[in-house]
Structures are given as C-alpha cells and as structure tokens.
Amino acid sequence: MDFSIIFGNLDIYLEGLKNTAILVSISLMIGLTLAIPLAVLRTSRNYLVAAPIRAFVYFFRGTPLLIQIFLIYYGLGQFEVFKASVLWPLFKEAYFCALLAFTLNTAAYTTEIIRGAIEGTPHGEVEAAKAAGMSKMLMFRRIILPSAFRRALPAYSNEIIFMLHGSSLASVITIIDITGAARIVNSRFYSPFEAFLTAAVFYLCITFAIIWLVNKLEFRWYAHLRPQDTGTADGGV
Amino acid sequence: MKKITTVVAVILSIMFIAGVAGAKDWKKVRFGVEGAYPPFSFTTPEGKLDGFDIDIAKALGKAMGVEIDLVAQDWDGIIPALLAKKYDAIIASMSITEDRKKKVAFTNKYYQTPAKFVCKKGAIKEFSKDAIKGKAVGVQRATIHDKYLTDNYGKDVNIKRYGTQDEAYLDMTAGRLDMLLADSVALSDGFLKKPEGQGFQFIGPDLTDEKWFGVGAGIACRKGDTDLVKQLNAAIDKIRADGTYKKIQDKYFDFNVYGE
Incomplete structure (x- = not known):
C-alpha cells in the first residue's frame, strides 16, 4: 500500500472530479427540464401523444447505459452520411456524446418517476382545483406538479446518485472522469487498490454532498408535514 | 483447546506442503x-x-x-x-x-518490433515536435506507448487513451484522432493493411528507445x-x-x- 502515488497525482483526480461534476450536473439539469413536460404529456389520454414518450422511456430504461454510449459514440461514427452532416462536429467530441447519452438516460428515468408522482395525486386535490375553476395549465402549475415533486423527491435523489455512478462509464470513451483518472493512475503504477480506493472516496464524498442537499430540500418541502411549533403566538394552523 | 491447535497446525502444514508442491509441479x-x-x-x-x-x-x-x-x-x-x-x-x-x-x-x-506513429495520408509533411503540436493522438491505456507519449509529448499533444487498440482504430477512422502511436506491426497488420486503414500512413522514425520500449x-x-x-x-x-x-x-x- 503506497498512497504517495495518489498524492503525487492528485491533479489527475482533480481534473477527473471537475469532468464528473460537469457531466453529471449538466445532464441532470437538462434531463430534469426535459422530463417534466415529458411526464405531463405521458399522462395524456391521447395515445398519439403518450405512445412516443412511452417508446423513448422504454428504450432508455430497457438498455444498459454503456450500450447507449457505445451506440452514440462508436455507432454513429460508422456512417459516412452522418460524418458529412452538420451534426458531426458535435458528435466528434467524446464529451458531447457522453452528455447526450447521460441526458437522455436520466430524462427517461426521471420521466417515469414524475409520471408516477403525478398519477399518485390525491383525487381530492384535483377536484378541489376544478371546483375552484382552475384551467388545466393552472391546475398543473399550482396543484398537481408541486405536490408531485414532493412525492418524487426520494425516488429522484436515488436517480441523482445512480447518474453519478453511471457517469463512471464516460471513462470508456476517453474522457478523464474520476474513474478515468483512477484507470490512468492504475495503469501507470499497477496499484489498482490505491487508485480505485481513491476514486471510491471521491464518489463517497460527492454522494454525501448530494444526500445532504436532498435532506435540506426535504426539510423545506415537507415543512407542512412537520409538527408545528405551537409555543409562539402565531404558531399552529 | 490443545486439540484445536493441533488440528489447525496440521491443516496449515498440509496446505503449505500442497502449495509448495503445486508451485513446483506445472x-x-x-x-x-x-x-x-x-x-x-x-x-x-x-x-x-x-x-x-x-x-x-x-x-x-x-x-x-x-x-x-x-x-x-x-x-x-x-x-x-x-x-x-x-x-x-x-x-x-x-x-x-x-x-x-x-x-x-x-x-x-x-x-x-519498433513503435511508430500513424497519421492521415499527407496530413503531416515532416515529423517534428512542432508539427504534431495540439494533435489528438490515440494510444492504448497502460501501454509503453502511453507512457512514452505522456513522458515526451504530454504537454504538446492531446492524448486520448483507449481500453483496446481496436477502439483507437475505430476513432481514427471516425476522424476523432489525428494520430495513433502503437507497435508498428500491430498498426501495419491490424490497421493499415485493412480496408478501414486505407488513407492512413506511418509517419516519423522507428521508436526503440530502451528506456520506454524495453x-x-x-x-x-x-x-x-x-x-x-x-x-x-x-x-x-x-x-x-x-x-x-x-x-x-x-x-x-x-x-x-x-x-x-
């Protein structure tokens, strides 16, 4: 066991940390932005609207992330027509391919999480909104989505962590993320234990930060479920 | 207690003898x-x-x-x-x-066999450190070629590391790489002589420096x-x-x- 090689190569890990952070945060943000409208449309009774989304979700949940990355990165590069198209400069970059695969993957999972939460909305809340004369848009904005987000949060925090761990696959397409850094250090010093243990510590720290953030969010979002402080004059309901 | 110690000692010695015997007798x-x-x-x-x-x-x-x-x-x-x-x-x-x-x-x-660089035909006129500055060079991770490139050109070129040589070839034909560095025979037989390797050529000297290439x-x-x-x-x-x-x-x- 020789951890001096880790400290001597900490800059590789820090670059890896930067790349992992960028890849995961951007794909989660875009993925969530895509997933909200997709989830709303997915609950539509119109088959023509719901079916394509269903197919998209089925594909990205039904295939391993690694296969999706290989299809986008190596697969598309096989076609001359595609290489001549205006999209190629984007797809030429490993970074973009990874980002695209991660975004679509997390969008698919998040769509299902939010759809489940929307369908779990208590009928009473919807009826009350209808009785108050809300339009469909207003009802989604004020009643259904806020309460759906609350229900979706625990499942979504899982998705964030899965995405973080899934991002380690970026290292197979030449990107130096935390796992990629560990593989470089391992290959240079033949010390898999030190190299990958360090990567594990990095992932643990990020996961800890994510859990802390989600807990904070839960504390705020579930404020109405907490026992109220009745000690003050304006406390209580 | 003593019995257990004896049993453990016997088991350990059997394992030891078996281990030694196994190592000698291939x-x-x-x-x-x-x-x-x-x-x-x-x-x-x-x-x-x-x-x-x-x-x-x-x-x-x-x-x-x-x-x-x-x-x-x-x-x-x-x-x-x-x-x-x-x-x-x-x-x-x-x-x-x-x-x-x-x-x-x-x-x-x-x-x-020596190591060599490969580039697109005509892409590099004459090989030099300046001529390959900023190029994306593919190598297989954890190879002598990876180490040679990192030690000698780490700051000058954009090194892309692959798990297998085959993946580097895929990215070379896809146009994501400007150059490859690998064993000359592997490059010649595994890539340049294949249909997908047409349009590429060797560039630069035979690399045999014992410090890196052993x-x-x-x-x-x-x-x-x-x-x-x-x-x-x-x-x-x-x-x-x-x-x-x-x-x-x-x-x-x-x-x-x-x-x-």
Missing part, C-alpha cells in the same frame, strides 16, 4: 491473453482466440509438455489479474520494462514462480531452435519479428 499452465490486439492476439468471428501470441502460447505449452488454458483479459487489468492468480503467465505482447519488472518477472523476449516483448509471471520463468525460457529456446517459431512467424509476418 501440469497445467494458464496463460492470460488479450484478444483485441491483431495480428498478435484477436478474437475470430467464431469467437475463438487466435493470433501470433496465441500460437506461441500453444507451442510453448507443447514444448514444456504441459496442458494450457487461455484466459482472455482486458489489457489494463492484465497484471493485477496475474497477481490475483487468475492465470499463471501473460502472453500478450507485453514489453519488458523496468516499471513492470517491479511487479512481475519476465522471461527473455519472444519478439521485438528490450522486446516477454512473458510475464509472478515473481515467486522462478521455476516457471526458467521452464518458459527453455521452451522459447526450444521452439526457436526446432523451427516451430519460424513456422508461426511465417504464418503472420513476412519479416523477422524476433529482432536482433
């Missing part, structure tokens, strides 16, 4: 191979391992009079898996370098298995002497792959 040798490094080691469309390394492994097994087992293992885990006793020796075009000698014991070389490719064993190294060395000499080596060489190459 009836079966398991070779770790790569299977993604044509023409030295590749997987046929039928899913069988084939190539120069594989044939050498089989010939060595015959020369030693032992049964052999081939275990395919990805390159960047190939030394750890040897140390973890997943197999007993590595025949995977592994160059004998000082760095690796710290972890494993090598036999004498069984072939030696003294040829050898078979790696665990450090404790000196007897296996000895037997393998004898087997290499034997197949060199009886013409088996030449037969295998001629199957894959039209030149002397053993080197000087």
Whole structure:
C-alpha cells in the first residue's frame, strides 16, 4: 500500500472530479427540464401523444447505459452520411456524446418517476382545483406538479446518485472522469487498490454532498408535514 | 483447546506442503491473453482466440509438455489479474520494462518490433515536435506507448487513451484522432493493411528507445514462480531452435519479428 502515488497525482483526480461534476450536473439539469413536460404529456389520454414518450422511456430504461454510449459514440461514427452532416462536429467530441447519452438516460428515468408522482395525486386535490375553476395549465402549475415533486423527491435523489455512478462509464470513451483518472493512475503504477480506493472516496464524498442537499430540500418541502411549533403566538394552523 | 491447535497446525502444514508442491509441479499452465490486439492476439468471428501470441502460447505449452488454458483479459487489468492468480503467465505482447519488472518477472523476449506513429495520408509533411503540436493522438491505456507519449509529448499533444487498440482504430477512422502511436506491426497488420486503414500512413522514425520500449516483448509471471520463468525460457529456446517459431512467424509476418 503506497498512497504517495495518489498524492503525487492528485491533479489527475482533480481534473477527473471537475469532468464528473460537469457531466453529471449538466445532464441532470437538462434531463430534469426535459422530463417534466415529458411526464405531463405521458399522462395524456391521447395515445398519439403518450405512445412516443412511452417508446423513448422504454428504450432508455430497457438498455444498459454503456450500450447507449457505445451506440452514440462508436455507432454513429460508422456512417459516412452522418460524418458529412452538420451534426458531426458535435458528435466528434467524446464529451458531447457522453452528455447526450447521460441526458437522455436520466430524462427517461426521471420521466417515469414524475409520471408516477403525478398519477399518485390525491383525487381530492384535483377536484378541489376544478371546483375552484382552475384551467388545466393552472391546475398543473399550482396543484398537481408541486405536490408531485414532493412525492418524487426520494425516488429522484436515488436517480441523482445512480447518474453519478453511471457517469463512471464516460471513462470508456476517453474522457478523464474520476474513474478515468483512477484507470490512468492504475495503469501507470499497477496499484489498482490505491487508485480505485481513491476514486471510491471521491464518489463517497460527492454522494454525501448530494444526500445532504436532498435532506435540506426535504426539510423545506415537507415543512407542512412537520409538527408545528405551537409555543409562539402565531404558531399552529 | 490443545486439540484445536493441533488440528489447525496440521491443516496449515498440509496446505503449505500442497502449495509448495503445486508451485513446483506445472501440469497445467494458464496463460492470460488479450484478444483485441491483431495480428498478435484477436478474437475470430467464431469467437475463438487466435493470433501470433496465441500460437506461441500453444507451442510453448507443447514444448514444456504441459496442458494450457487461455484466459482472455482486458489489457489494463492484465497484471493485477496475474497477481490475483487468475492465470499463471501473460502472453500478450507485453514489453519488458523496468516499471513492470517491479511487479512481475519476465522471461527473455519472444519478439521485438519498433513503435511508430500513424497519421492521415499527407496530413503531416515532416515529423517534428512542432508539427504534431495540439494533435489528438490515440494510444492504448497502460501501454509503453502511453507512457512514452505522456513522458515526451504530454504537454504538446492531446492524448486520448483507449481500453483496446481496436477502439483507437475505430476513432481514427471516425476522424476523432489525428494520430495513433502503437507497435508498428500491430498498426501495419491490424490497421493499415485493412480496408478501414486505407488513407492512413506511418509517419516519423522507428521508436526503440530502451528506456520506454524495453528490450522486446516477454512473458510475464509472478515473481515467486522462478521455476516457471526458467521452464518458459527453455521452451522459447526450444521452439526457436526446432523451427516451430519460424513456422508461426511465417504464418503472420513476412519479416523477422524476433529482432536482433
């Protein structure tokens, strides 16, 4: 066991940390932005609207992330027509391919999480909104989505962590993320234990930060479920 | 209590004797191979391992009079898996370098070929450090080529590291790489002579600097298995002497792959 090689190569890990952070945060943000409208449309009774989304979700949940990355990165590069198209400069970059695969993957999972939460909305809340004369848009904005987000949060925090761990696959397409850094250090010093243990510590720290953030969010979002402080004059309901 | 101690002592001594006996008596040798490094080691469309390394492994097994087992293992885990006793020796075009000698014991070389760069035809007029500045260069991770490139051009070029040589070839044809650095024979037979390698060429000198490229490719064993190294060395000499080596060489190459 020789951890001096880790400290001597900490800059590789820090670059890896930067790349992992960028890849995961951007794909989660875009993925969530895509997933909200997709989830709303997915609950539509119109088959023509719901079916394509269903197919998209089925594909990205039904295939391993690694296969999706290989299809986008190596697969598309096989076609001359595609290489001549205006999209190629984007797809030429490993970074973009990874980002695209991660975004679509997390969008698919998040769509299902939010759809489940929307369908779990208590009928009473919807009826009350209808009785108050809300339009469909207003009802989604004020009643259904806020309460759906609350229900979706625990499942979504899982998705964030899965995405973080899934991002380690970026290292197979030449990107130096935390796992990629560990593989470089391992290959240079033949010390898999030190190299990958360090990567594990990095992932643990990020996961800890994510859990802390989600807990904070839960504390705020579930404020109405907490026992109220009745000690003050304006406390209580 | 005493009884238990005796039993434990007996079991331990049996295990010890068995372990020692097993180490001396090689009836079966398991070779770790790569299977993604044509023409030295590749997987046929039928899913069988084939190539120069594989044939050498089989010939060595015959020369030693032992049964052999081939275990395919990805390159960047190939030394750890040897140390973890997943197999007993590595025949995977592994160059004998000082760095690796710290972890494993090598036999004498069984072939030696220079390393070379490849670029798109006409893309680079004359090879120099300035001419390749900023280019994306593909290498296989954890190889001598990776180390050479990192040590000599780490700041000048954009190094892309791949798990297998085949993946680097894919990205070269896809246009994501400007150059490749690898063993010249692997590049020539595995890439340049193939349909997808048309339009690419060698560039720059033959690279043989012993500091990075070692003294040829050898078979790696665990450090404790000196007897296996000895037997393998004898087997290499034997197949060199009886013409088996030449037969295998001629199957894959039209030149002397053993080197000087």
